Amino acid sequence: MANARKLRILVAKPGLDGHDRGARVVARAFRDAGFEVVYTGCHQTPEQIVSTAIQEDVDLIGLSILSGAHRYSFPRVIELLKENNAEDISVIGGGIFPMEDIPRLKEAGIKEIFEPGAKLGEIIEWVGTNISPRMDADESGSARVSG
Amino acid sequence: MDIIQQIVSGDVRTIARILRDIDDELPSSRSVLQRLYPHTGKAHVIGFTGSPGVGKSTLVDQIAGFYRKESKTVGILAVDPTSPFTGGAILGDRIRMQRHFLDPGVFIRSLATRGQFGGLSKSTNDMVNVLDAAGKDVILVETVGVGQDEVEIANSAHTTVLVTIPGMGDDIQAIKAGIMEIGNIFVVNKADREGSRKTVRELMNLIEINSRRRNGDDWEPQIVETEAMKGRGIDKLYETIEKHRTFLQATGSEKWREVVEKRTKIQLMGALRDEAFKAVLERIEARGDSIDELVRRIVDRELDPYTAVEQIVDKGLR
Numbered sequence: 428m429a430n431a432r433k434l435r436i437l438v439a440k441p442g443l444d445g446h447d448r449g450a451r452v453v454a455r456a457f458r459d460a461g462f463e464v465v466y467t468g469c470h471q472t473p474e475q476i477v478s479t480a481i482q483e484d485v486d487l488i489g490l491s492i493l494s495g496a497h498r499y500s501f502p503r504v505i506e507l508l509k510e511n512n513a514e515d516i517s518v519i520g521g522g523i524f525p526m527e528d529i530p531r532l533k534e535a536g537i538k539e540i541f542e543p544g545a546k547l548g549e550i551i552e553w554v555g556t557n558i559s560p561r562m563d564a565d566e567s568g569s570a571r572v573s574g
Numbered sequence: 575m576d577i578i579q580q581i582v583s584g585d586v587r588t589i590a591r592i593l594r595d596i597d598d599e600l601p602s603s604r605s606v607l608q609r610l611y612p613h614t615g616k617a618h619v620i621g622f623t624g625s626p627g628v629g630k631s632t633l634v635d636q637i638a639g640f641y642r643k644e645s646k647t648v649g650i651l652a653v654d655p656t657s658p659f660t661g662g663a664i665l666g667d668r669i670r671m672q673r674h675f676l677d678p679g680v681f682i683r684s685l686a687t688r689g690q691f692g693g694l695s696k697s698t699n700d701m702v703n704v705l706d707a708a709g710k711d712v713i714l715v716e717t718v719g720v721g722q723d724e725v726e727i728a729n730s731a732h733t734t735v736l737v738t739i740p741g742m743g744d745d746i747q748a749i750k751a752g753i754m755e756i757g758n759i760f761v762v763n764k765a766d767r768e769g770s771r772k773t774v775r776e777l778m779n780l781i782e783i784n785s786r787r788r789n790g791d792d793w794e795p796q797i798v799e800t801e802a803m804k805g806r807g808i809d810k811l812y813e814t815i816e817k818h819r820t821f822l823q824a825t826g827s828e829k830w831r832e833v834v835e836k837r838t839k840i841q842l843m844g845a846l847r848d849e850a851f852k853a854v855l856e857r858i859e860a861r862g863d864s865i866d867e868l869v870r871r872i873v874d875r876e877l878d879p880y881t882a883v884e885q886i887v888d889k890g891l892r
């Protein structure tokens with residue numbers, strides 16, 4: 428009768444602007460889809476985001492941004508995950524981006540980018556198909572070897 | 575390195591992962607807990623409980639700051655309710671704790687109640703044990719509400735802080751009705767609001783009434799007024815918590831031992847209850863029956879609940 432693994436997602440908002448309505452809406456949608464959402468509010472640095480993601484053992488980080496700080500903060504989150512042997516945690520982004528930035532962000536390791544027009548259902552569906560809760564029980568410390 | 579050594583040496587990733595395994599009830603987590611247990615028993619466990627929004631997270635954040643000033647390491651477990659409709663949850667307590675995110679001396683973990691059969695208190699106790707074995711000097715456990723589950727969690731702490739705010743008559747009623755005994759320290763937070771003195775007086779009266787039931791050498795519950803957001807009164811709260819610990823640990827005093835035995839008993843009983851109940855449910859399912867089916871037959875008067883229980887327990891436990 429053991430519980431099934433629950434998907435855990437960190438919704439974080441890097442950058443300086445203080446509007447987190449978008450992030451809250453997404454967090455609520457994730458909850459309504461049955462996920463556990465760790466929500467940390469505005470003004471998060473990449474260091475804070477990665478530290479939280481590791482302590483909370485999330486499967487996915489959803490970054491929300493309006494202020495254009497994505498060029499620095501998104502790749503930096505990926506870099507820090509690698510430094511901490513935590514690249515098995517996936518990262519997606521949502522917000523307003525110049526079109527030409529999107530390929531570069533994906534190249535940096537962001538799994539998917541959702542623009543303001545994206546429907547919540549679309550995001551949930553993407554998460555449902557592409558992200559699954561970590562399964563290995565005993566293996567720890569080191570990153571998963573994907574085969 | 576062996577997983578136990580990794581946890582005991584404080585490896586963050588390993589700790590985070592075992593906490594998840596416990597939460598998800600992976601059978602493998604049990605053997606880790608078994609082997610960790612000899613490393614536990616050193617931390618001071620402090621429970622913060624109270625109604626939604628009274629300022630528990632803000633207080634926990636502030637108190638953690640005081641312990642960090644003393645170079646003590648801190649583990650924080652923050653429990654939020656699960657949505658009864660979807661099973662999902664938004665865990666938002668961290669919003670108030672941001673300044674500790676980059677401090678390696680503070681480990682924060684949010685968890686959802688996922689509530690069934692008192693499972694919350696069991697997994698919380700197990701998680702406390704992990705953080706204890708990982709060498710955290712102080713473990714702060716935040717739980718929402720004043721229900722039975724929260725009382726049980728509070729009961730498993732060494733020091734329990736009940737948080738309320740001015741003008742919460744329902745809280746006072748709940749305290750009166752039964753959770754009085756579990757509070758070692760009562761906090762009236764948001765003391766900037768009107769009616770703070772009145773709430774303090776009401777609590778004083780309750781403590782007074784209750785004091786007749788206390789022995790002479792028992793701890794006298796303390797009341798502290800705070801404004802957590804502005805950091806006011808936190809020094810007093812910190813001192814009071816430490817006073818309670820000193821009271822429990824005073825040389826020649828049996829109090830610490832008493833509290834630890836009480837915690838251990840609650841945990842053991844809880845674990846037994848969970849396991850026994852699980853075993854019974856499994857047997858019911860194994861014979862192709864289900865709780866819902868039993869309910870149907872009882873409602874249709876094909877069966878009475880007394881016989882049902884007798885039959886299940888007979889078949890389930892022998």
Ligand SMILES: Nc1nc2c(ncn2[C@@H]2O[C@H](COP(=O)(O)OP(=O)(O)OP(=O)(O)O)[C@@H](O)[C@H]2O)c(=O)[nH]1
Nearest residue numbers: 625626627628629630631632718764800801802803
């Ligand atoms: N006026 C006033 N507001 C406060 C005080 N302390 C906290 N708050 C505010 O109360 C709100 C709730 O604070 P939290 O610390 O999140 O309360 P909580 O009890 O952890 O809330 P839940 O975890 O949701 O049950 C926040 O907006 C705080 O800023 C205080 O001393 N005075």
Ligand SMILES: [Mg+2]
Nearest residue numbers: 630631667716
């Ligand atoms: Mg809280």
